[in-house]
Amino acid sequence: MKKLVWFGIAILGTAALAMIATSRGETINSIWLVAAALCVYALAYRFYALWISTKILVTDKTRATPAERFDNGLDFTPTNKWVTFGHHFAAIAGPGPLVGPTLAAQFGYLPGTIWILIGAVLGGCVQDMVTLFFSTRRDGRSLGQMARDELGPVGGAAALIGTLSIMVILISVLGLVVVNALKHSPWGTSTVMATIPVAILVGLYMRHIRPGKVLEGSLIGVALLLFSVASGGWIDHNAALRAFFDFDSQTLVWLVIGYGFLAAILPVWLLLAPRDYLSTYMKLGTVIALALAIFIMHPEIKMPAVTSFVDGTGPIFAGKLFPFVFITIACGAISGFHALVSSGTTPKLIANEEDIPMIGYGGMALESFVAIMAMTAATVLDPGVFFAINSPPGLVGTGAIAAAKISSWGFPVSMEQMQQLANEMGEKTLFARTGGAPSLAVGMASIFGNAFGRSLLSIWYHFAIMFEAVFILTTLDAGTRVGRFMLQDMLGNLYKPMGRTSWLPSVLISSAAIVASWGYFLYIGVLDPYGGVNLLWPLFGISNQMLAAIALSVGTGILIKSGKARYAWVTGIPLAWLCVITTSAAWEKITSADIRIGFFAAADHLSELLSLGKLAPEKAAVAPKLIFNMQLDGIITIFFVIVLWTVVFEMLRVGWRKTIGLPIPPVSESPHIPSRLVEDWVRD
Amino acid sequence: MEKLWRLIRQLSGEDAYERYLDHVRKCHPEMAPLDRKAFFVREEERKWNGIRRCC
Known part of the structure; x- marks a missing residue:
């Protein structure tokens, strides 16, 4: 019977994939995409994840996990596997899988979808599960500690530096997404600003009014957030208030920087913790609602399968x-950041090793499904509209010129159509709202609008903007804080008092340093004429894949060291692929003569224009900053590639020494202690 | 239904204090447990001193 069910899933999955593969020229229904994705995840889980966990990792249900051995009722607690799954998913799923697929939709729906599915099933899910398993076997140690223990001090240092730099790049690019979504949008800005007092109110409620009643507090908070979306509409209709919340991008950058600094130094209970509760509920609720709406509506996908931009001339990124x-x-295919949650945080909750495939592999499969939904929401828009929202003005011009240019690419769009859409969404204009968030919000609003009532389009749009901004800001403040701790830890080695996390000068200096680093990239990103997304997102992608390569190197190293070298391909193949893509992408970003791709080429081009005096005065004023920044970005890219290959070579060196029998750092696995939680435990 | 409510309470961390009390009674009967507020305050501080959120 069970075999029949799996056979049925295999047939359905094949049919859905065949449907996607054979439909050319006409539109295809998004339900096929969703069905194909779900079948692929189910089959991969049943036949690949469980094979890895039983044959290669050899999960042992009689072995006591760190949660059982160090049970302190706090961070180490054996937890129900569905609850652990929920915590793990809430921790790994951020704005990344929403933004990335939206940007990549410029190539058409097919390339991104295939990479999301294959990347997740063979790479991302495996990375998360293997890291979770190895960390669970090592008392829940973090990725950095595991890299040091298993590969030596060089690997450990590389992992630490890699983590800190990805944090800075990540926060700046996410900040840029928020700024682009909120510029000259009084409705959006007032709604997002309202989330701050709402979070503080919830924080006070949970701490002082009804201590520990997190469900009540969160419910009140969510209700207030929904109210703030609606009241944003009233502000938008009032001329005086409208002007008060109407900011240009430069001002918004300073507001975001100020917010980030405050969030890093204020006590967590006041802002960070309550905000995180709210964003988690918003996130889970919206993801579920979007899935339901896509199932109910199953809209047609209007984007072609593959666009002509695969040749590298795409407007959103080159x-x-x-x-x-x-x-x-x-994120959505393979994300190195997940390895930081899969080690250190989640392992302390695992009650039984047999829960690991479901939590590690399954959690990532669900995140990958979120990416598929984001791809759907981006591609159900008219391609002309999609490109009008996402193309930077430096490339296509503004207004009617942009509409004509985009139509000339074969994606018809008119001024009237864009104006009507902007009116429906309650915005002044939707041209050049780069960063992915606004187009995703338009896509979500149209899906929600068709499923749950079209008259509320503007509410749905601003709800989607608020939802994205809320959890981008959560990543921003949590990331700044983590960065602050890491920096304090490093500085503590140089000057002892700096390492004390609560010493005020140390808090202020290290917070300011972290905020200044991401604030710098954010500020420059806003100045960039081609839209900072083109500049920063590839840098973020390279750094995230670099971190994934570090995690997979640790995994591969442990497999080889524990005598399982013939199975090392399970992590080795995704690792090799990551090395190929990050290195070739970095190579192009460094050496390409195309000024939209190559950092150094862009810097040279701009300095030539500057020296010839061909720039308008206001552009000439910022040109030196832009030139310096592009050179800096190029150097950072080179640095990422060096870190990546250092870790890979460390892993290969350890593996080679093991093969020819030279001494290597011992496997740091904790000894086997029988679990008392399994029923069939027998005293021996 | 009751099971679902238990799951929701556990997922949100609403029952964290009760689970903590259980743990103290079971494993450290000699220790006086923290009160609800002190426990919550300590938990909030602890939870945020590490990587809790991704991209």
Whole structure:
């Protein structure tokens, strides 16, 4: 019977994939995409994940996990596997899988979708599960500690530096997405600003009014957030208030920087913790609602399967399909950041090793499904509208010129159509709202609008903007804080008092340093004429894939060291692929003569224009900053590639020494202690 | 239904204090447990001193 069910899933999955593969020229229904994805995840889980966990990792249900051995009722607690799954998913799923696929939709729906599915099933899910398993076997140690223990101090240092730098790049690019979504949008800005007092109110409620009643507090908070979306509409209709919340992008950058600094130094209970509760509920609720709406509506996909932009001339970001689709979609296919949650945080909750495939592999499969939904929401828009929202003005011009240019690419769009859409969404204009968030919000609003009532389109749009901004800001403040701790830890080695996490001068200096680093990239990103997304997103993708390569190197190293070298391909193949794509993407970003791709080429081009006096005065004023920044970005890219190959070589060196029998750092696995939680435990 | 409510309470961390009390009674009967507010305050501080959120 069970075999029949799996046979049925295999048939359905094949049929859905065949449907996608054979339909050319006409539109295809999004339900096929969703069905194909779900079948692929189910089959991969049943036949690949469980095979890895039983044959290669050899999960042992009689072995006590760290949660059982160090049970303190706090961070180490054996937890129900569905609850652990929920915590794990809430921790790994951020704005990344929503933004990446939206940007990559410029290549058409097919390339991104294939990479999301294959990348997740063979790469991302495996990375998360293997890291979770090895960390669970090592008392829940973090990725950095595991890299040091298993590969030596060089690997450990590389992992630490890699983590800190990805944090800075990640926060700046996410900040840019928020700024682009909120510029000259009084409704959006007032709604997002309202989330701050709402979070503080919830924080006070949970701490002082009804201590520990997190469900009540969160419910009140969510209700207030929904109210703030509606009241944003009233502000938008009032001329005086409208002007008060109408900011240009430069001002918004300073507001975001100020917010980030405050969030890093204020006590967590006041802002960070309550905000995280709210964003988690918003996130889970919206993801479920979007899935339901896509199932009910199953809209037609209007984007072609593959567009002509695979040749590298795309307006949203420059570069050919290979390697840039693999860099643009990091989260959703494979995300190194997950390894930080899969080690250190989640392992302390695992009650039984047999829960690991479901939590590690399944959690990532669900995140990958979120990416598929984001791809759907982006591609159900008219392609002309999609490109009008996402193309930077530096490339296509503004207004009617932009509409004509985009229509000339074969994606018809008119001024009237864009104006009507902007009116429906309650915005002044939707041209050049780069960063992915606004187009995703338009896509979500049209799906929600068709499923749950079209008259509320503007509410749905601003709800979607608020939802994205809320959890981008959550990543921003949590990331700044983590960065602050890491920096304090490093500085503590140089000057002892700096390492004390609560010493005020240390808090202020290290917070300011972290905020200044991401604030710098954010500020420059806003100045960039081609839209900072073109500049920053590839950098983020490269850094995230670099971190994934570090995690997979640790995994491969442990497999080889524990005598399972013939199975090392399970992590080795995704690792090799990551090395290929990150290195070739970095190579292009460094050496390409195309000024939209190559950092150094762009810097040279701009300095030439500057020295010839061909720039308008206001552009000439910022040109030196832009030139310096592009050179800096190029150097950072080179640095990422060096870190990546250092870790890979460390892993290969350890593996080679093991093969020819030279001494290597011992496997740091904790000893086997029988579990008392399994029923069939027998005293021996 | 009751099971679902238990799951929701556990997922949100609403029952964290009760689970903590259980743990103290079971494993450290000699220790006086923290009160609800002190426990919550300590938990909030602890939870945020590490990587809790991804991209």
